[in-house]
Amino acid sequence: MRLLAGLLMALAALPLAAQQTLPxxxxxxxxxxxxxxxxxxxxxxxxxxxxxxxxxxxxxxxxxxxxxxxxxxxxxxxxxxxxxxxxxxxxxxxxxxxxxxxxMSASTWPLFAIPLLLVLVAAAIFWRRFRKRA
The missing domain is CATH 1.10.8.640 (Cytochrome C biogenesis protein)
Structure with a gap:
């Protein structure tokens, strides 16, 4: 049983030994x-x-x-x-x-547009809030 367990452990470690062998x-x-x-x-x-x-x-x-x-x-x-x-x-x-x-590409344009959109929404909220007070 110990021999079988040792053999299984050695087989499991083979992929690790194969890594980084190339210069x-x-x-x-x-x-x-x-x-x-x-x-x-x-x-x-x-x-x-x-x-x-x-x-x-x-x-x-x-x-x-x-x-x-x-x-x-x-x-x-x-x-x-x-x-x-x-x-x-x-x-x-x-x-x-x-x-x-x-x-910027078809898949990444939202990453550029969303921050700008958030700034515009925040500016609109502040403008409406302070406009009512004045």
Whole structure:
């Protein structure tokens, strides 16, 4: 019975052992040789969210996913792509959430409109209340 329990525990731990076995991508922790290109890459990486930790940019995160994203940004910058093209590619691949710079689209316009609507309703309420007193 103990042997069976030990075997089951070992099998349950296999997926955990399989994670993080790949080495980091080459440009995950290595900068580009051209300082201007590295500056472009660094500026872009600071505006992209790490999907694993979600509270850090990919420039600040040590998560393997962030390293892979840094690698992609650097090799695409080195290949001559514009930072905005890379941002669009990452947003198409991972969704709008990956960018710290919000984009207004058909699905996100209420997020921009609702605060404005609330301010207008509050202003109308205050205006009506103070108009009656005067």
């Amino acid at each position: 980091p991508a080459p440009y995950a922790y290595r900068q580009l040789e051209d300082p201007a290109q590295e500056a472009q890459a660094q500026e872009l990486m600071e505006t992209l969210r790490c999907l694993t930790c979600q509270s850090q940019s990919i420039a600040d995160s040590d998560a393997p996913m962030a390293g892979d994203m840094r690698h992609q940004v650097r090799i695409r910058i080195a290949a001559g792509e514009e930072p905005e093209e890379i941002r669009i590619w990452l947003m198409e691949r991972y969704g709008d959430y990956v960018s710290y710079e919000p984009v």
